[in-house]
Amino acid sequence: MDQESAGHHEFPVLGKAYFMGGRASTSVKRVLAAAGIDDEVIQRVSVACYEAEMNVVLHARSGFISLDILPDRIVIEVHDQGPGIEDVGLAMTRGWSSASDEARALGFGAGMGLPNIKDHADDMRIESVAGRGVSMVLTFYLGDRVHE
Numbered sequence: 001m002d003q004e005s006a007g008h009h010e011f012p013v014l015g016k017a018y019f020m021g022g023r024a025s026t027s028v029k030r031v032l033a034a035a036g037i038d039d040e041v042i043q044r045v046s047v048a049c050y051e052a053e054m055n056v057v058l059h060a061r062s063g064f065i066s067l068d069i070l071p072d073r074i075v076i077e078v079h080d081q082g083p084g085i086e087d088v089g090l091a092m093t094r095g096w097s098s099a100s101d102e103a104r105a106l107g108f109g110a111g112m113g114l115p116n117i118k119d120h121a122d123d124m125r126i127e128s129v130a131g132r133g134v135s136m137v138l139t140f141y142l143g144d145r146v147h148e
């Protein structure tokens with residue numbers, strides 16, 4: 001529990017472990033609530049984190065989510081090992097999905113995750129290396145929102 005008092009936290013995410021999908025984002029939410037972060041910010045971080053976590057579960061092999069609570073902002077990083085995203089611009093398109101039949105049968109694959117992350121974060125950086133994986137850095141400002 002001593003990790004709880006520090007500003008940096010990491011939570012593992014396992015690919016294909018559908019039944020555990022959402023655990024890391026739930027942990028992020030719990031840490032933010034314990035730190036007394038504003039509900040509106042917690043909501044935005046939670047939605048973005050859940051979508052990013054499910055993308056690791058659905059599309060990658062494994063990864064982790066890190067959370068940093070800074071005086072003026074929350075920074076979430078999501079790093080995975082997997083196939084990467086061939087065309088990030090295309091993947092960001094609402095409704096575009098390469099989800100497997102297995103994933104679709106579970107209700108995923110609307111192609112709304114990445115656009116949803118962009119809508120909920122104040123800043124979104126995404127990098128992909130084909131055959132290696134995806135890295136994402138999301139920033140959420142505390143206090144007044146800097147931009148939509």
Ligand SMILES: Nc1ncnc2c1ncn2[C@@H]1O[C@H](COP(=O)(O)OP(=O)(O)OP(=O)(O)O)[C@@H](O)[C@H]1O
Nearest residue numbers: 055059084091097098099108109110111112113114
């Ligand atoms: N971490 C990742 N690794 C590899 N490919 C990814 C990753 N995240 C997203 N993608 C690719 O980008 C596409 C769009 O992602 P997005 O989250 O928007 O939709 P989705 O996951 O397919 O469906 P939804 O999120 O609505 O359930 C995915 O179908 C997949 O091809």
Ligand SMILES: [Mg+2]
Nearest residue numbers: 054055113114
């Ligand atoms: Mg998704």
